[in-house]
Amino acid sequence: MQVRLFPDAGQEAALRDTLHLCNEAANVVSVEAYRARVFGKQALQRLTYGWLKAMGLSAQPAIHVARKVAGAYATLKATIRAGSLGEPGSKRRRKAETKPIRFRRDAAQPFDDRCLSWQLADRTVSIWTVAGRLNRVRFGCSEQQYATLAAHRRGESDLVHRDGKWFLYATCDIPDVEVKQPDGFLGVDLGIANIATTNDGTRHSGKGLNRVRHRSQRLRAKLQRIGTKSAKRLLKARRRKEARFAADTNHCIAKQIVTEAERTGRGIALENLRGIRDRVRLRRPQRVTLHSWAFHQLGRFVAYKATRSGVALVHVDPAYTSQGCSACGHIAKANRPNQSTFRCTSCGFAEHADVNAARNIATRGVADWAAVSLPNAA
Numbered sequence: 001m002q003v004r005l006f007p008d009a010g011q012e013a014a015l016r017d018t019l020h021l022c023n024e025a026a027n028v029v030s031v032e033a034y035r036a037r038v039f040g041k042q043a044l045q046r047l048t049y050g051w052l053k054a055m056g057l058s059a060q061p062a063i064h065v066a067r068k069v070a071g072a073y074a075t076l077k078a079t080i081r082a083g084s085l086g087e088p089g090s091k092r093r094r095k096a097e098t099k100p101i102r103f104r105r106d107a108a109q110p111f112d113d114r115c116l117s118w119q120l121a122d123r124t125v126s127i128w129t130v131a132g133r134l135n136r137v138r139f140g141c142s143e144q145q146y147a148t149l150a151a152h153r154r155g156e157s158d159l160v161h162r163d164g165k166w167f168l169y170a171t172c173d174i175p176d177v178e179v180k181q182p183d184g185f186l187g188v189d190l191g192i193a194n195i196a197t198t199n200d201g202t203r204h205s206g207k208g209l210n211r212v213r214h215r216s217q218r219l220r221a222k223l224q225r226i227g228t229k230s231a232k233r234l235l236k237a238r239r240r241k242e243a244r245f246a247a248d249t250n251h252c253i254a255k256q257i258v259t260e261a262e263r264t265g266r267g268i269a270l271e272n273l274r275g276i277r278d279r280v281r282l283r284r285p286q287r288v289t290l291h292s293w294a295f296h297q298l299g300r301f302v303a304y305k306a307t308r309s310g311v312a313l314v315h316v317d318p319a320y321t322s323q324g325c326s327a328c329g330h331i332a333k334a335n336r337p338n339q340s341t342f343r344c345t346s347c348g349f350a351e352h353a354d355v356n357a358a359r360n361i362a363t364r365g366v367a368d369w370a371a372v373s374l375p376n377a378a
Contacts, residue, residue, distance in 0.1 A: 269365025
C-alpha cells in the first residue's frame, strides 16, 4: 500500500540524510560482499555489522542495510539464472557479473516496526533517522487505503523518495479468499490492436494507449534533440506520465474482466506469454510497440484481483490459438487472412480473430483446470 508523506522542511532534511547514509553504507557492504564472495544475509550481517555501526547507523537500520544488499545479490543471481541478462559471455551479463551492485543515493530503504510506528488515528508516523526519532510526520491516503492499513498492515515498510515526493510502501498481509469452483471459463486474448478481448465478444481497444505511446515517443525524440535545460526539465517531469497512464488503463481493464468473471461464476483463462519478446519476430517499426506493450502488467493485475475475489485463474499454452477454429478445431495460417478477420477454410466459420482466439483460450482453460483439480478422474 503506497501512502504519501508530508514532512516539514526539517523532517525532509532528516529523511534525505537518512536515505543517503543508508545507501552509502549499502554500497560499502556491496563492495565487501563482492570482494569476499559472501552473499548470505546472516553471514553478510556478521561481516559488516561493526562497520555499519561505526558509520552512524543504529542496530536495526544496520541489519536492514546488510539484508538489503544480500537481497539485491539474490535477485541478481535469480535474474541471471532465468536468462534475463543474456547468455554467458554476453556484454550485458558480463557487465552485471564483473562489478559490485551499486545503490542510488535515493534508493528505497526498509524499516520494521522497531524503526517505524504508525499512528493511524492521527494519520502520522514516527520514524528513525540519523537526526533522531521523527515524530508526527503526516501521511495522506484514501479512505479505502486507510481501511486496508488498519486491518492488514504487517511487517516492514519501505521509505521511498521519488520526483521530490516522499512515500511509504506498507506491506499489507491480506488473507486469501477461497477459490470458487468455476462454471466454465472466461477466455482472454491479449494483443496490441486490442489490449484484451474476451470470448463474450468484449474488446478493449489499444488505439488510445498506442496513440499516447507514439505521441510520447515523438515528444521524447524532439526534446532530446533540443537538449536545453528546459527540455531536459520537461523530459524529467514527463518520464513517468506514460507509465502511469498505461497502469491506469490496465487496472481498469483487469477490474472489468475480474468483475465479469465473478458475476457469471466463471474462472479466467489467460495466455502464458512468458518469453514472447524472444519468440516473436517482427519488423523494426513493430518492435517498439511489442517491447512497450505492458501485457505482463495486465496479467499481474488480473491475477491479483482474481485472487482477492476468489476467482479461479489458469494460464494456458497460447500456441495456435489465433490460427485454430473455435468451431471445428482446424488449424491453418490461411484461417486468418488479416489482423481482425478469422474465416475457417475447413468449415467456413467466421468471427473476429481476437474473439475466436479468446474462445480457444477459454476451451483450453476448462481442460487445464480439469487436469489440475481432477487429476485422477476417469
